[in-house]
Amino acid sequence: MLATILLLPAIALAAVVPDSDLQSQDSLRRAVSVVSPDLTCGTLLAGANKGYTCPSDTPCCSQYGYCGTGDSFCLTTGGCQTRFSNTTSSCTAPRSGTTVSIDGTCGTTGAGKSGYRCPTGSTMGCCSAAGYCGNTTDHCDTAKGCQSGFGTCARSTGKRSRGLWE
Numbered sequence: 001m002l003a004t005i006l007l008l009p010a011i012a013l014a015a016v017v018p019d020s021d022l023q024s025q026d027s028l029r030r031a032v033s034v035v036s037p038d039l040t041c042g043t044l045l046a047g048a049n050k051g052y053t054c055p056s057d058t059p060c061c062s063q064y065g066y067c068g069t070g071d072s073f074c075l076t077t078g079g080c081q082t083r084f085s086n087t088t089s090s091c092t093a094p095r096s097g098t099t100v101s102i103d104g105t106c107g108t109t110g111a112g113k114s115g116y117r118c119p120t121g122s123t124m125g126c127c128s129a130a131g132y133c134g135n136t137t138d139h140c141d142t143a144k145g146c147q148s149g150f151g152t153c154a155r156s157t158g159k160r161s162r163g164l165w166e
Contacts (some may be wrong), residue, residue: 033084039067042084052084059086071102077114078102097149106133107147118151127151 036052043049047065054060054067061067063079071094074080080091096108096115105111106118112131118124124133129145140146146153 036067040065041067042081044081047084054084054086054090056086059090061085061090071099075099075102101133104133105131107131107150109145109147112147112150116150120152125152127153 033051033053035055036050038052039054039058040046040048040050041052041054041061042065043051044063045065047061058067058069058073060069060074061081061084062073063081065081066073068074072078074085074090074092076082076091076093082088082091085091094114094116097117099114099116100119101116103116104124105114106116106127108115108131109129110131112127118127118133123135126135126140127133127147127150128139129147130138131147132139133151134140138144140152140154142148142153142155
């Protein structure tokens with residue numbers, strides 16, 4: 001009974017604090033945080049509990065505690081640390097079928113959970129049914145489940161040319 005009574009003020013307060021006030025509090029926290037002098041950020045690995053925020057020219061704090069730009073730093077699926085990035089919008093979700101794989105996975109089946117696309121113009125341009133980028137018949141053959149929306153696919157004839165099966 002006492003625990004319920006003690007929780008009532010907190011529950012009531014949470015119900016009346018608008019989201020805009022919570023966003024203002026987040027903005028205030030960012031305004032008083034220290035901008036990284038050495039491009040390390042966060043509290044993990046290279047950030048080593050420093051809690052630095054990334055500067056505006058390298059706005060994303062990677063899962064490894066470094067500030068940078070590009071998908072390997074800024075994708076939420078790659079571990080971008082929103083709390084220590086320059087703005088709350090610095091970290092972004094991948095765009096299915098458009099964002100190039102940062103970890104060798106692709107598509108939306110098997111290991112492919114993020115909808116990554118395999119790199120075009122490379123020998124790793126096919127997306128297998130298992131959700132991995134590669135260039136074997138298991139990756140590229142439409143009969144074996146190649147995911148055409150996430151890489152190059154072709155019907156296998158058994159001949160290999162330029163790193164891809166044809």
